[in-house]
Amino acid sequence: MCPLCSDDEDIEVTRTFDDGRRLVKHRCGYAWEHADPAPTSGTAPRSFAYLKARFPKAEDVTPERLELVNRLKEQYLAVRPAPAPEVVAYWSKYQRVFSPGGLRDCDPRLLKDFANSEVGAHPGNQATFNSAWNTMGDAAAGASTRETIGYLLYGPDGVPLEDRLQELLDGTKPFAMTGFKEALLTRVLCVMRPERFLTILKYTTQADGKREIARKVYGLELPAPESVNWTLGRLVFWSNDLLYSLAGDGFAGQQHAAAFLWWAKDRIGGPQQGGGTTGGAHPRR
Incomplete structure (x- = not known):
């Protein structure tokens, strides 16, 4: 392979x-x-452990590229912004909303408002979600969205979180809310697991997702999402963990680290280095 x-x-x-x-x-x-x-062609799909072990790692970055990025990081961290109070308050609110009890009892409109908010991380245009919500009505759409978020966060332990995400992306679960896909599901994870998830909401986009940032900043070529041997759900997680590890310590929070990666990719030019040959939107506020 x-x-x-x-x-x-x-x-x-x-x-x-x-x-x-x-x-x-x-x-x-x-x-x-x-x-x-x-x-040979026709090889059986690779196992979860096999693929994860072969996903690019931080040590695959060349020393030269890592030195360059670290110099940029020193420059970037010379000005350290304070956490935006509106982001802290908004995300704390939704940490309560997305708790098991909060999901059960919350006003459905809170879920629709979250899908259309730009606070902390901009999920992009949600026309499909909004159209489905308006067609279904608050009660049915709210119930579907609750189940979607609940399955992602609190689904069976026997199904890895990466694969629960993929099931929701594929729509294989009958309760999966139409339009509540990669950017919104990743945004939920950013709110509930801020110690792990960067506010880069797409794996790959023309506007630069995790895959493009890994290539431009660290010279790493991550797998194509359309490959039959990987799933987008796994790539979303593994690319996030890779970039979070490479960004390292010293940032005020996840938005700060993500903003650095976007800033750095616009300042690193020249041929790609490391990792072989050759989603998301910027956080707001």
Whole structure:
């Protein structure tokens, strides 16, 4: 399987070494050494643990690129903004709303307001969600949204959080609220797990999601979301954890760290480095 795009088709052996290692090349152009039996098409889907172990890691960033980013970080942190009080208050409110008891008893309009708010993290246009809500009415739409958020946050322990997210993205759960997808689900996680989740709400977008920021800032090529061997739910989590780890300490909070990554990607130019060859919206307030 190609380490870059996670596709196992059209991989050819270009050289065989005396010790049995092979130099193999994928149709995307990426080449690597392979010691196991040569990959073939039709390989069964890889396991959760297998894929997670092969997801790019912080140590894959070249020392040169890491030194450059750390210099930018020192420059960025020279001015340390105070946490915006309206963000602190708003997110504290929704931490109560999204608690098990809060979800059960909250006014449905609070859920619709959250989907359309820009405080702390801008989820983009939610026309699909709003249209579905208006068609269903407050009671039915509120119930569906409650179940969606509840399953994401408090679903069965036997289903990894990454895979619960994917089930909601796929709409395989009958209660999944129409339009309450990646940006909004990630925003819920940012509110409830601010110690872990950056306010970068999409994995990949033209306006730069986690995948684009990893490439531009750290020179890492993350897997394509359309690959059959990965799921978007897993990529959302693993890319977030990677970027949070790489950003490191010293920030006032998750919005501050995310803002640094967007700032840094606009200041790093030149050819891509590290990680092989070659969603979201900016937080507000």
